[in-house]
Amino acid sequence: MAFEKIRGTYDLLPEDSLFFYKLKKDIEKIFELSGFYYVESAILQPVEIFKRSIGSESDIVKKEMFEVVSNSQSIVLKAEETAPLMAGLSEKKILESSVFTKFFYFTKVFRHERPQKGRFREFYQYGCESIGDFNKFMDGEVIELGKRILNHFKVSHSLHINSIGCNVCRKPYLDNLKDYLRKEKDNLCDDCKRRVETNPLRVFDCKNEKCKKVTSAGPKILDNLCDDCKNDFEGLKDFLNINGIDFIVDPNIVRGLDYYEKSVFEFVETGGKLGSQSTLIGGGRYRYKKDEIFKNEITGVGFAGGVERLILSIPEDVKKNFVDFSSLDIFIVHFGGETFKKGVELLKMLRENGIKSEISFSEGRINKLLSLASKKKAKYVIIIGEDELSKGKISLKDMKTSLQKEISINLEDLLKEIKNGD
RNA sequence: GUGAGUGUAGUUCAAUUGGUUAGAGCUCUGGAUUGUGGUUCCAGCCGUUGGGGGUUCGAGUCCCCUCACUCACCCCA
Numbered sequence: 001m002a003f004e005k006i007r008g009t010y011d012l013l014p015e016d017s018l019f020f021y022k023l024k025k026d027i028e029k030i031f032e033l034s035g036f037y038y039v040e041s042a043i044l045q046p047v048e049i050f051k052r053s054i055g056s057e058s059d060i061v062k063k064e065m066f067e068v069v070s071n072s073q074s075i076v077l078k079a080e081e082t083a084p085l086m087a088g089l090s091e092k093k094i095l096e097s098s099v100f101t102k103f104f105y106f107t108k109v110f111r112h113e114r115p116q117k118g119r120f121r122e123f124y125q126y127g128c129e130s131i132g133d134f135n136k137f138m139d140g141e142v143i144e145l146g147k148r149i150l151n152h153f154k155v156s157h158s159l160h161i162n163s164i165g166c167n168v169c170r171k172p173y174l175d176n177l178k179d180y181l182r183k184e185k186d187n188l189c190d191d192c193k194r195r196v197e198t199n200p201l202r203v204f205d206c207k208n209e210k211c212k213k214v215t216s217a218g219p220k221i222l223d224n225l226c227d228d229c230k231n232d233f234e235g236l237k238d239f240l241n242i243n244g245i246d247f248i249v250d251p252n253i254v255r256g257l258d259y260y261e262k263s264v265f266e267f268v269e270t271g272g273k274l275g276s277q278s279t280l281i282g283g284g285r286y287r288y289k290k291d292e293i294f295k296n297e298i299t300g301v302g303f304a305g306g307v308e309r310l311i312l313s314i315p316e317d318v319k320k321n322f323v324d325f326s327s328l329d330i331f332i333v334h335f336g337g338e339t340f341k342k343g344v345e346l347l348k349m350l351r352e353n354g355i356k357s358e359i360s361f362s363e364g365r366i367n368k369l370l371s372l373a374s375k376k377k378a379k380y381v382i383i384i385g386e387d388e389l390s391k392g393k394i395s396l397k398d399m400k401t402s403l404q405k406e407i408s409i410n411l412e413d414l415l416k417e418i419k420n421g422d
Numbered sequence: 423g424u425g426a427g428u429g430u431a432g433u434u435c436a437a438u439u440g441g442u443u444a445g446a447g448c449u450c451u452g453g454a455u456u457g458u459g460g461u462u463c464c465a466g467c468c469g470u471u472g473g474g475g476g477u478u479c480g481a482g483u484c485c486c487c488u489c490a491c492u493c494a495c496c497c498c499a
Contacts, residue, residue, distance in 0.1 A: 004472080004473090004489055004490055005490070005491095007489090007490070007491090058497090059496075059497050059498085060497080060498080063423070063497095064497080064498090080499095109499080111497090111498080111499090113423090113496085113497065113498080114423075114424085114495090114496085114497095115491085115492090116492075116493060116494070116495095117492075117493070117494095118499080119497090119498080119499085123499075124499090125499055126499095127499085191495090191496070202497095255498095257498090275493075275494085276493085276494065276495085277497095277498075277499080279498070279499060280499075281499070282498070282499060283499095303499090304498095304499055305499060306498085306499030307499085308499085309499060310499090333457095333458090335457085365456070365457095366456085366457045366458050366459090367455065367456090367457085367458060367459065368459090369458090369459085370457095370458055370459035370460090371458095371459045371460080372459085373459070374459045374460060375459090375460095381458090381459085383457075383458080385457065387457080395457095395458095397458075397459090399459075399460090402458090402459085402460095404458080
């Protein structure tokens with residue numbers, strides 16, 4: 001092979017593409033049913049959007065951005081969907097709309113990380129954003145949607161929730177935590193020594209036993225929430241309980257990006273299909289402060305899920321069932337000449353009536369063509385030969401039962417036969 | 423970015439301590455069957471052994487470089 005694929009990328013080809021296509025349509029449908037509207041930001045973005053929102057100290061901004069060579073501006077491939085969307089949505093007119101407050105997307109995202117199971121450099125995220133200040137119904141609806149998608153594809157999972165406070169209580173807590181961790185620095189692993197300054201909450205996520213000991217003895221964010229945040233968190237838990245959604249309060253859920261506040265949550269895969277990248281969906285509540293990029297302050301709640309991770313988590317038999325939907329209703333077999341003309345006429349009629357149908361591109365060798373119809377999973381085959389044509393009829397073969405009958409060339413008769421067969 | 427492992431037909435895997443012409447199942451193509459698919463039987467196609475360099479009389483096998491994949495760290499979806 002002259003050219004190797006670019007690392008961390010892949011092409012969507014049959015049969016993977018068939019399932020992907022179906023999955024995308026199903027996810028979109030689920031969002032639509034809850035009143036969410038489709039949106040998608042540009043792939044090319046100014047780097048500032050990500051620096052301002054997810055933090056210039058985050059790994060994503062520091063080392064995972066794909067830069068585009070361009071003569072003037074600093075352009076990157078989007079590393080995330082929420083920030084670019086918020087930049088656009090922060091326009092006053094859209095914000096003031098009482099109709100357009102809930103959005104969903106299904107889009108490509110780029111991050112220059114070392115690929116591994118469930119992690120790519122060019123990949124898809126699906127997700128949603130619900131704009132507005134904290135409201136347990138809003139946060140609950142978003143969480144419920146995440147769960148609905150996972151349930152739709154029969155993915156085994158658990159929901160972890162936490163609150164990381166707001167701009168009132170978060171800052172004092174973080175300062176407090178930093179002070180504590182600095183004192184305990186000698187008892188932390190090398191990674192965590194670094195994290196104390198860059199992202200102290202992340203220390204809670206460390207797998208190292210020594211670090212766990214330090215965090216378990218240190219200040220907890222849930223004990224340091226302001227009254228507002230405390231009430232909001234309790235409200236959300238009530239809502240989830242009332243709706244029968246199981247959850248685990250997990251102080252280790254901290255989210256990596258700067259813009260999060262209050263409710264944060266993760267859906268984690270529990271079937272052992274994902275390896276170490278087991279987060280299926282990550283999300284929470286966020287606040288974008290007004291500046292040159294975000295035209296007005298904007299708050300909301302949303303989540304993002306990795307499509308490739310979702311696909312990896314879906315049981316094989318479930319995948320198979322979804323792809324079978326792409327079978328063919330009718331395959332038309334002809335023998336050239338007049339029989340072909342009649343076939344084309346029929347084909348047009350069938351398609352205009354919403355029946356998924358194809359005609360053979362070659363003629364004769366009926367055993368080959370039936371074999372092809374079989375592989376295409378055609379439910380019926382219409383055979384148009386000289387015999388049939390001379391009688392003004394066609395043969396309709398039911399591929400499941402092998403039964404075949406001659407019927408007149410007439411759309412209504414044909415539709416009736418197909419209906420009976422179902 | 424760091425570490426470890428892997429790379430052989432379309433695919434799943436073979437190939438003795440380095441030894442002749444790199445094999446097999448499935449898939450695919452053709453035939454048995456030129457108007458009847460799935461089953462069966464027969465036949466056939468398919469490889470620069472990821473790429474490049476080196477050691478050797480001889481390399482799929484050993485060494486170096488490179489690329490890709492896999493797993494983990496890190497980070498996150």
